[in-house]
Amino acid sequence: MPKEIDTNTEQKILDSATKVFHEKGYDGTRMQEIADDANINKGLLHYYFKSKDSLFETIFSLALGKLISKIQVILELEIPLEMKIDLMVEEYMNMLSKNSYLPRFVLNELNKNPEKFIAKHIGNNMKNTFSGFALSVKKEVDAGLIRQVDARQLFMNIISMIIFPFIGRPMIQVVIGIDNKEFQELIKERKDHIKSFVKQAIKK
Amino acid sequence: MPKEIDTNTEQKILDSATKVFHEKGYDGTRMQEIADDANINKGLLHYYFKSKDSLFETIFSLALGKLISKIQVILELEIPLEMKIDLMVEEYMNMLSKNSYLPRFVLNELNKNPEKFIAKHIGNNMKNTFSGFALSVKKEVDAGLIRQVDARQLFMNIISMIIFPFIGRPMIQVVIGIDNKEFQELIKERKDHIKSFVKQAIKK
DNA sequence: GTCTATATCATGATAGAC
DNA sequence: GTCTATCATGATATAGAC
Structure with missing residues (x-):
């Protein structure tokens, strides 16, 4: 059974992405680092967000x-x-x-x-x-x-x-x-x- | 005969590197772009500055x-x-x-x-x-x-x-x-x- | 000093098993 | 949904000819 209920994966990704993007900026951010921070792997990251760009857009809009x-x-x-x-x-x-x-x-x-x-x-x-x-x-x-x-x-x-x-x-x-x-x-x-x-x- | 006198190559590199680094930051800067801006090729860039890091150090110290x-x-x-x-x-x-x-x-x-x-x-x-x-x-x-x-x-x-x-x-x-x-x-x-x-x- | 390869490596992204 | 490969690209850096 996929763990879903208790700590929503998408939210974990957004939290980690916020943290890393805010600290290092778009250019300085590695998808790997976001995945590590969220305790998932890169593959899953791309399952939730098609590309680094799309993930960034989400984070940036929230910040702006x-x-x-x-x-x-x-x-x-x-x-x-x-x-x-x-x-x-x-x-x-x-x-x-x-x-x-x-x-x-x-x-x-x-x-x-x-x-x-x-x-x-x-x-x-x-x-x-x-x-x-x-x-x-x-x-x-x-x-x-x-x-x-x-x-x-x-x-x-x-x-x-x-x-x-x-x-x-x-x-x-x-x-x-x-x-x-x-x-x-x-x-x-x-x-x-x-x-x-x-x-x-x-x-x- | 190597062209040296009239527009010093190292200075051209420093000028271009300053421009690009200042605009795009360390992470956003490509050595290729600096080379292009200075009208030389990447090889020559590495001849004058061993690495991106060393070039950056120079530019950053000046800016600071x-x-x-x-x-x-x-x-x-x-x-x-x-x-x-x-x-x-x-x-x-x-x-x-x-x-x-x-x-x-x-x-x-x-x-x-x-x-x-x-x-x-x-x-x-x-x-x-x-x-x-x-x-x-x-x-x-x-x-x-x-x-x-x-x-x-x-x-x-x-x-x-x-x-x-x-x-x-x-x-x-x-x-x-x-x-x-x-x-x-x-x-x-x-x-x-x-x-x-x-x-x-x-x-x- | 300057150029043209080329080696090497890291990263974003995809395919496919479970 | 999640993981493990693996691909493809692009970037730094080096080697070697001129």
Whole structure:
């Protein structure tokens, strides 16, 4: 009797594939390594997923969704700018803490074929996502609550401060001179730091 | 007579290898592609560089040096904090604008073997590099010129805002909804934006 | 120094037994 | 569904002629 019930094989493959692809990227990943990690053999891997490409597509789409959808939802909420910023920082940092390889993986693969990504995974429903944020900024500026600021630059700043440490970690640790534990500490404190840093920067 | 004088073959190889490695990373790079780009054949490539690994080592060391050395020098300068920040932004953004693949390449490869990098390329002379920056911050705080701020977080903020757009470009363009030209415009304006953003954030 | 083979090996993928 | 071969391809690296 095929073991099926208790630990679904397809799920085991997806878990292992996620792990390996995220760490090593498409080019650096071997089907053998995924099979080993999932405790099955290559043959079975190809039984579930026709090719490395098709398996990769699955993993990549999931990862891209994770990275984009959260921010998309927040940007489109009709809430005051300050809350929006807090939410972005809070939600995104939490998610990245649990998936530290995610941004590097997605942005890398994205960079190898940007066209494909833009066409396939986004469509044009992203158009109004950012205008939601830009509008929030404009409102506050017009009301005299914050300084005049380019919403696009502000968005880049926030997203940069949130994501970059997870990508630049080795460099940061060496330059600042801290070990893994201290880095984790900094990340923990970082949510509050970014929130107040940004607010201070735009407040009138 | 071997053509040697006018376009040095080794340099041509280094140029092509830089181009291909930076774009595709170690795993994605084929020796054939480097040879093609340099208009020579694979055999000759191995005549100049024993292996793909040795060629990669050369390219990676150069890239890492470019990414680290500039910041190291600036951080160690004995100048006021404000000038230090301006210099970091100015110099780094200029360099990255001319080498937009550099940070992605270095940080990626770095992440694949951080140990090797830390041991080999840095040593311990980085220790006092960051203390130079931390000291600049402390001075200003003590003098009551800026708000109390964690120098490590501040450093992360600055470096993130400078580097991330070059890594996250495809994502940013899609989310904000801008084309290549508009992105270039934003990058140009970004130097001044970051400078004032940071100063506003820390000013008392 | 430069080129044309060619050896060697690793990897993605398939065929077929159980 | 799962495993054990095995094939076919493509990549690094070397040998040897010019």
